[in-house]
Amino acid sequence: MKGIRFFQSIQAKLIIVYVLLILIAMQLIGVYFYKTVETYFKNDFLASRNSQVTLLAGFVGSYLTGDQDSKNAAEGKKTYADLNEFVSNLFSINNAEIQIIDANGNVISTSVPNHLKQKNTQPEVIRALQGIKDNQRIFTDEDGYRKVIIAKPVGSGARVLGAVYLIASMEDVYKTIRSINRILISGTLIALGLTAILGVILTSTITNPIKEITKQATAVAEGNFDQQVIIQGTDEIGQLGHTFNFMMNRLREALSLNEEEKEKLASILTNMNDGVIATDDKGHVIVLNRRAKQILQAEEETTIGLDISKVLGIPNETIQGLLQGEVRTTLLDIELPDDDEQFSVRITFTPIHRRGEGQSGIIAVLQDVTDQEKLEQARREFVANVSHELRTPLTTIKSYLEALDDGAIEEPQLASRFISVTRSETERMIRLVTDLLHLSRLDSKQSMMSKSTTLVSEMLEEVADRFSFQLQQRKIEIVIRVEKGVTGLLLDRDKIDQVLDNLVSNAIKYTGDEGAIRLEARKIEKDMLEISVQDNGIGIPKKDLTRIFDRFYRVDKARSRNMGGTGLGLSIAREIVKAHGGTINLESELGQGTRVVFTLPIQQEEEDEL
Known part of the structure; x- marks a missing residue:
């Protein structure tokens, strides 16, 4: 895998390109050089052999004139034997055969004795005997050797006395060319090796910085921005490294800013x-x-x-x-x-x-928007309840006044009853408006509190005294229990009396004859006092407990209205207790009775504005 990865790298590609360029150049030079050397040696060889054949043709002309007999020999003229000696001694050529041929095509002298007195029918010989001067041919024999045939006519003018025939091997020439070619190939291989080495060195100066930049880019992709690319020059790669470092710094800043914005957005979304x-x-x-x-x-x-x-x-x-x-x-x-x-x-x-x-x-x-919907619903119910609570007595008053106006006033007994009812309904509206005004002041923080130290036991006993007539009339027993150690408490006596009066009044209303009411006061913490009002009356259904402190909310609307209640008592009590820094809760079971508990801080400021 590493080898495959190497060949896919830029370094390998550059090395291969360099090697191929050198190889192609050397191949082109080699082919040109080889062809040039081959042409040179071949032409030189052929020119040398042609010169030798031409020179020989000039020398043997005198041997081919006249009859070659004993008489001529006796007279001292040149014979064929002299010609053989001349050819063998003066024109001996390595890997070549020379033949002197007469006008009839017969071999009269040769460097190879076996061919003497044989007839030479080579096309080049025939052409030479016909007077054609340029007759040569290169061919490959049965053994695979390249040879050249040269034939030159012997004679002067139009008369052809014979021909000189040369067949020479060219293997020495091609052997020399092959040696030169081997030298060229060796040089090419050495050049390729040096090129590869130089290519590795040269490409390393290019690819190493690229590898470093790639390494840093991978680190950046993994979130590591601590390292920088080492700048080793001022060339294009050095400029690339400098630009990469600049880009990495900007990217780090952008990612940091992006992360901050992302964290801010996540924090905002979460919270x-x-x-x-x-x-x-x-x-x-x-x-x-x-x-x-x-x-x-x-x-x-x-x-x-x-x-x-x-x-x-x-x-x-x-x-x-x-x-x-x-x-x-x-x-x-x-x-x-x-x-x-x-x-x-x-x-x-x-x-x-x-x-x-x-x-x-x-x-x-x-x-x-549950609270908003509940608030809107409470507002609608409040407006409806106030309207209803005011409409009923106003309607009653209007009816009785109309009756009086129609003549009932002339009847003293009837008029007195009508006036009594009208007075009662008017007082009921006054109580309702007074309670609403009280609640409004508590809500708007306009009700001032005047706190003073009050004995808790005395306060509870006075509450019982205020309702003693109703308790005796209904034969309801009331029990007061104050825990030992509970003495004075800093509070607004009038407002707390209003809370206790409301709770005791409710307990009397919803407790049957011969029932029992229990008032208790005890410390629940070192700085909190708990006061409870408990009865054994009819109790409150579980579904109404969550809304019992809502304004104008009545469990039994008809009975509450007949008893003179406005539906605002518990709401006022809650606001007064909250103004003192305490809490109020109600526990009840249907048919078992009700227990209302409110707490007050033991230490408070003497004056506190709601």
Whole structure:
């Protein structure tokens, strides 16, 4: 694998390119040199042999004139024997055969005795005997040796006396050429080796910085920005390394800034009071913050990837309609699985648009508006209750006044009863308005508190005294118990008396004849005092306990109204206790009785404004 990886590297490619360039250059030079040397040696060989043949043809002309007999020999003329000696001694050529041929084509002298007096029928000889001067041919014999044949006519003028025939081997020439070629190949191989070595050295100066940059780029891709590329020169690669370091620093700054922004966004999403859900272009949930999980009672692992319509329980057509409309808000009621209550969530849908790609996702913002809805509902109920509470006595007063105006005033007994009812309803409206004014002052912090030290036991006994007539009339027993050590307490006596009067009055109203009421005071902590009012009356249903302190809320509306209650007593009591820095709670079981407990701090400032 490393070998394959090496051949796929730039260094290997550069080395191969250098080697191929040198190889091609050497091949071109070698071919040219080889052809030039071959042509030179071959032409030189042929020219030398042609010169020898031409020279021989000039010398043997005198031997071919006249008859070659004994008479000529006796007279001292040149004979064929002299010609053989001349050819053998003066024109002996290595790897060559020379033949002197007469006009009839017969070999009269040769350097190879076996061919003497044989007839030579070579085409070159025939052409030479015909007077054609240039007759040569190169061929390869049966043994694979290259040879040359040269034939020259002997004679002067138009008369041809014979021919000189030469057949010579060219193997020495080609052997020399092959030696030169081997030298050239050896030089080429040495040059290629040196080129490869130099290529490795040269490419290392190029590829090593590239490898270093690649290594640093890999480290950057893995998140490591601590190292820098070493700059080893001012050339293009050095400039590339410098640019890479600059880019890495800018990238580190950009990623750091991006991480900071991402952490800020994650922190904002996590700590938002509103839930946020983001989807991709297909409507699948990709982001879900903590508040959204709390609102939807969902886990991130099971929610991510789901369609937003399934997560919210809203049809996809409705969501698309909201996204395309001007009003993109809807109200969703969610029921808790482990609770009978439900809470309201306002969902606002906003499309995410990407330039050139249209809608790329949806952002849904979930706002828990349960308290707002409850407050709005309480406001509506409050207005309705006030209207109802005022309308009933006003209607009664109007009816009786109309009756008096119609003549009932002339009947003293009837007129007296009508006036008594009218006075009673008027007092009822006054109590209602007074309670509303009291609550308004408490809510607006306008009710001043005047605190003084009060004995708790004395305060409870005075409450019992104020209701003694009603208690005796209904034969209800009241028991007061103050824990040892509970003495004085700094509080607004009038307001706490109002709380106790309201609680004891309610206990008397909803306790049957011969019942029992218990007043207790005890320390629950070193700085808190607990006062409780407990009866054994009819009790309160469980479903009404959570709203018992709401304004105008009555468990039994008809009975409460007949008993003269306005429905504001417990609300006023809660506000007074809160103004003192305490809490108030109610425990009750239907048919078993009710216990109201409120706490007060033992140490307080003497003056405190609500």
